[in-house]
Structure formats: structure tokens, C-alpha cells
Amino acid sequence: MHTVSSRRRVVIVGGGFGGLSAAQALARAPVDVTLIDRHNYHLFQPLLYQVATAGLSPADIASPIRGVLHRQKNAFVMLARVTGVDPDRRVVMTDEGDVAYDALIIATGAKHAYFGRDGWERHAPGLKKIEDATELRRRILLAFEKAEIVKDPAERRRLLTFAVIGGGPTGVEMAGAIAELARTALAADFRAIDPRMTRVVLIEAGPRILPSFHPQSSATAAAGLRGLGVEVEAGAPVTAVDGEGVEVAGRRIESRTIVWAAGVRASPAARWLGAEADGAGRVKVAADLSVPGRPNIFVIGDAAHVAGPDGRPLPGVAPVAKQQGRHAARQIGLAPELRAPFRYRDYGAMATIGRRKAVADLGRVRLSGSLAWLIWCVAHVYFLIGFRNRMSVAANWAWSYVTYQRGPRLITGSGEEHPLAPEQAPAAALRRSA
Numbered sequence: 001m002h003t004v005s006s007r008r009r010v011v012i013v014g015g016g017f018g019g020l021s022a023a024q025a026l027a028r029a030p031v032d033v034t035l036i037d038r039h040n041y042h043l044f045q046p047l048l049y050q051v052a053t054a055g056l057s058p059a060d061i062a063s064p065i066r067g068v069l070h071r072q073k074n075a076f077v078m079l080a081r082v083t084g085v086d087p088d089r090r091v092v093m094t095d096e097g098d099v100a101y102d103a104l105i106i107a108t109g110a111k112h113a114y115f116g117r118d119g120w121e122r123h124a125p126g127l128k129k130i131e132d133a134t135e136l137r138r139r140i141l142l143a144f145e146k147a148e149i150v151k152d153p154a155e156r157r158r159l160l161t162f163a164v165i166g167g168g169p170t171g172v173e174m175a176g177a178i179a180e181l182a183r184t185a186l187a188a189d190f191r192a193i194d195p196r197m198t199r200v201v202l203i204e205a206g207p208r209i210l211p212s213f214h215p216q217s218s219a220t221a222a223a224g225l226r227g228l229g230v231e232v233e234a235g236a237p238v239t240a241v242d243g244e245g246v247e248v249a250g251r252r253i254e255s256r257t258i259v260w261a262a263g264v265r266a267s268p269a270a271r272w273l274g275a276e277a278d279g280a281g282r283v284k285v286a287a288d289l290s291v292p293g294r295p296n297i298f299v300i301g302d303a304a305h306v307a308g309p310d311g312r313p314l315p316g317v318a319p320v321a322k323q324q325g326r327h328a329a330r331q332i333g334l335a336p337e338l339r340a341p342f343r344y345r346d347y348g349a350m351a352t353i354g355r356r357k358a359v360a361d362l363g364r365v366r367l368s369g370s371l372a373w374l375i376w377c378v379a380h381v382y383f384l385i386g387f388r389n390r391m392s393v394a395a396n397w398a399w400s401y402v403t404y405q406r407g408p409r410l411i412t413g414s415g416e417e418h419p420l421a422p423e424q425a426p427a428a429a430l431r432r433s434a
Contacts, residue, residue: 007032010332011092011099013082014107015042015065017318018301020385021325022105027072031332034099036092038081040064043130044384046318047393049170051133052259053140053177054185054406058130060392063385082108085272087294103296103332106283107325108267110302110316112260113280120241124165124258127174134412136259140178141411143257148192158254160198163246165238166261167204167211169351172221174259175202176354179228184355185406200230201255203248205237205262210351210359212315217359220368224353238262264316269303278305282313287341289328295336300324306342314344318383350376355401 008031012019015037023035044061051058069075080094085106091098112126125132125139140162147159164175182198189195202209202225209225209232210218222232233248240247245254263280270277275291276284282305283291289304291297301321308314323344331339348362350372358373360366367375377397384390396407 008102008333009034009100010103010105011036011101012105012107013037013092014109014301014303015039015077016045016107016109016301016321018109018321018325019105019107020065020068021322022107022300022329023069023075023325024072025326025329026332027074029074029329029332031074031103033072033075034078034101035065035069035075036078036080036082036094036099037065038079040066040077040079042068042385044389045128047380047384048127048130048133049174049177051130052127052136052174053181054137054409055177055181055400056393056396057408058134060389060396061384062130063389068385082272085269085297087273087297090296101296104298105325105328106269106272106297106299106303107301107321108269108303110264110266110280113263113265114260115263117241120260123243124163124241124246124260126260126264127170128264138411138413139257140181141409144182144186144190144193144195145411146256148190154254156193157199158244159256160193160195161245161253161255162198162200162257162259163253163255164200164202164259164261165241165246166263167202167206167209167232167234168261169210169349171202171204171259171261172209172225172351172353174261175200175230176225176228176352176357179225179230180354181406183229184404185409198229200228201233201253202230203233203236203238203246203253205235207235209234213349213351213359213361214366217361217366217368221351221353221359224357224359224368227357228354264302266303269299273297273299275299278313280305280313288331288336288339289324289342290331290336290339298328298331300328306344308344315349317349319347320344350379352376 010031010033012035026033041062047061050056066077080096084093091100114120143159147156162178164171179200182195186195208218236248266281270283283299284305289298302316306314314320327342350360352358356370356373358376359368360372381390
């Protein structure tokens with residue numbers, strides 16, 4: 001452990017957008033910062049779908065936390081899994097021992113939520129971690145490989161049908177990326193199948209996709225997806241998921257590859273603290289982001305319930321977490337009565353649909369098409385951490401734009417429990433790269 005100090009001890013749990021922003025905001029404060037995460041890297045989650053669709057490598061969107069904070073002398077990074085918090089003793093419990101704190105910031109994010117149908121997860125994985133992205137990449141590419149050699153026409157159709165559940169930005173971007181992968185990068189790679197005949201279905205329970213966007217932007221996005229060949233099924237709740245497809249409003253969609261982008265649930269922070277939580281497990285925090293009755297504990301990002309101007313919880317997006325991280329850091333050391341309430345500055349929302357297709361809601365300004373796509377590209381490169389990552393992503397995108405090809409189309413992992421397991425062909429044939 002790090003050396004004993006008489007300075008105030010600030011512990012941050014989670015090295016995502018919120019936790020890392022809080023740590024960096026405390027760089028010049030007279031405190032000792034301990035950042036605890038079970039991974040040794042910070043992940044740029046908005047681009048995970050590009051790893052899943054073979055557009056980028058995991059290393060392009062991840063940065064070692066120690067490398068990010070190596071110049072911050074008051075920061076200590078601890079690789080450990082948090083198992084609980086004891087607010088009375090003021091310690092964070094981990095699998096590497098207890099860590100004492102004077103102030104605590106919890107930024108543990110969220111995980112997939114299946115609305116009580118946890119059995120669906122095996123067949124419809126979500127997208128929150130690098131492991132999720134590489135597993136989805138394996139499933140997607142393996143579906144094409146299996147379709148190339150399978151003899152049953154019904155099974156081939158099932159393999160070449162991809163169902164994406166959830167019409168938010170992740171689902172929209174994922175559906176568009178799968179369609180482009182099939183119709184451009186893989187179009188000439190196979191002999192027995194035509195990847196351009198791939199069916200991609202985007203399923204949204206609500207009346208329209210991108211429900212947090214302006215209706216005009218939602219309609220533009222839906223039209224853009226349909227232009228790529230994606231079937232947009234709005235107002236269609238999923239009632240069943242299994243290894244061979246999904247049921248949507250009483251209809252059956254046969255599919256071997258299903259992606260879950262429909263909901264998330266907060267980490268167990270509320271249970272650790274014995275705090276009040278909302279229906280999604282997010283801690284209901286005070287205006288300054290502290291836990292009611294625990295002024296030295298702050299909860300931020302996807303783990304916190306913070307109401308926006310419209311009364312609804314703020315969205316679980318990177319700008320919210322980063323702003324909350326900086327705000328929580330500024331409140332440390334202040335008496336509760338002197339603290340400022342958190343105010344979110346909404347700079348807009350963007351979603352890409354495909355090549356030169358995107359929508360952007362920037363306050364009162366709504367953009368679509370090439371300009372929105374260019375702004376989306378520049379913004380995502382800018383907010384990546386590290387010069388190497390920015391240059392790598394920009395170079396990959398430029399190469400893909402010019403050649404219509406994708407990045408590392410690698411099938412990795414054993415896949416012993418993959419839904420494609422029935423009627424598998426010889427392993428050597430299925431594991432070759434696309």
C-alpha cells in the first residue's frame with residue numbers, strides 16, 4: 001500500500017469517465033487519491049460497438065489507468081475488486097483488503113438489465129466491457145463462417161439474420177455497423193453465400209428509435225438505417241429470446257446472433273451503502289451528488305439518480321459522468337451548507353448510422369448526413385484519451401473510408417457455450433479469420 005499521510009484521503013471506486021475525471025480534478029488538491037478498479041484500463045465505451053463489428057481493436061479504445069495518471073503525484077492506483085463499503089468505519093472493502101477513506105466517490109457504472117429475464121443474457125449478450133465486444137465480434141463473424149458451410153437453407157437464413165434489441169444510440173449504431181460490415185467489408189470474401197443478403201433487424205419497444213432525440217432526428221435515423229437495409233421494428237416489445245431467435249409482439253424472428261442494447265441496471269452501490277435507490281438501482285443522491293445522511297460519500301455517473309430539468313433522470317452518457325466527477329471533486333472538503341448543486345450542461349447528443357450518415361441534436365440545432373457524421377467522428381477522436389489512441393482510431397477510420405474494409409476481423413475465444421454450437425462444423429474450419 002502507499003505510505004501513510006496526514007492529508008485527507010479520497011477514495012474513488014471506478015476508473016470510467018466519472019471516476020477518472022474526479023481523480024484528475026483533484027490533481028492539485030491537498031489530498032491523497034486512491035483510485036480502485038478491477039481493470040487496469042480506462043475504456044472508451046462509446047466506441048465498443050466498433051470493436052464488436054471489427055472496425056477497431058480493443059487497444060484503440062482503452063488506456064492504462066496508471067499511464068493516464070502517471071504524472072499525478074497524489075494519485076495511487078489499486079487493481080482490486082470492491083466487495084462492499086462500511087460507511088460507519090469509513091472503509092472500502094476489496095479482495096485485496098480494506099481501504100480507509102475520509103471522502104469517497106463511487107463511480108461504478110452499470111451493467112446489462114434484462115427486466116427479470118436473466119436467462120436471456122446467454123443468447124443476447126450486451127455491450128459494456130471489452131470482453132463483451134470481442135465475444136460479439138466472435139459471434140458475428142462466426143455466423144458468416146457457419147453460413148458458408150451449412151447445407152440447410154433454413155439454418156443459413158437463421159445464421160444470416162442479426163437481431164439488435166434496443167433502439168437507443170448503442171442499438172442504432174450497432175445495427176448500422178453490422179449492415180455495413182455485411183454489405184461492404186465481407187461482400188466479396190465468401191463463395192457459397194452473399195453477405196449482402198444479410199438481414200439486420202433493429203427492435204425497439206417504444207414508438208420510435210432514439211427516443212431521447214428530437215422526433216425529426218429519430219425519423220431521419222430510421223430512414224438512414226432502412227437505406228442500409230436494416231429493418232426497423234418500433235413499438236414492438238420482445239417477449240421471448242432463445243438460441244434460435246426472438247419473439248416480437250407475437251411474431252417470430254429466427255436469428256442465431258442477438259445483441260442486447262435495451263437496458264441497464266446500476267452497480268450494487270445502493271446495497272453497499274444502504275441507500276435509497278430507484279427502479280434501476282441508481283442511488284438517489286442529494287443536489288450536490290452526496291448520499292443523504294452521508295455527506296462524505298458521493299455517487300456519480302450511471303450509479304446515481306440525478307434529475308434533469310425535465311424531472312427525468314439524466315442519461316447514462318459520458319458527458320454526464322465526466323461533469324459529475326469534476327463537480328464531486330470540487331465539493332470535497334466543503335461543509336455541506338457551502339456546497340453547490342450539480343448543474344448539467346447539455347451540449348447535445350449524436351448517433352452515427354453508417355458511412356457519412358449520422359444525426360446530431362446540438363441544442364436548437366439539428367444536423368444530419370455528412371456534416372453530422374463528420375462532427376461525430378471529430379468529437380469521438382477528440383475525447384479519446386491519449387495521442388496514440390486518437391491517431392490509431394483516426395487512421396483506422398481513414399483507411400476504412402477509402403478502402404471500404406474493416407479492421408481486425410478475428411475470431412477468438414473457444415465459444416464452447418455459443419448458441420451456434422448445434423450442428424457445428426469441424427472446429428478448424430470455423431475458427432479461421434474472415
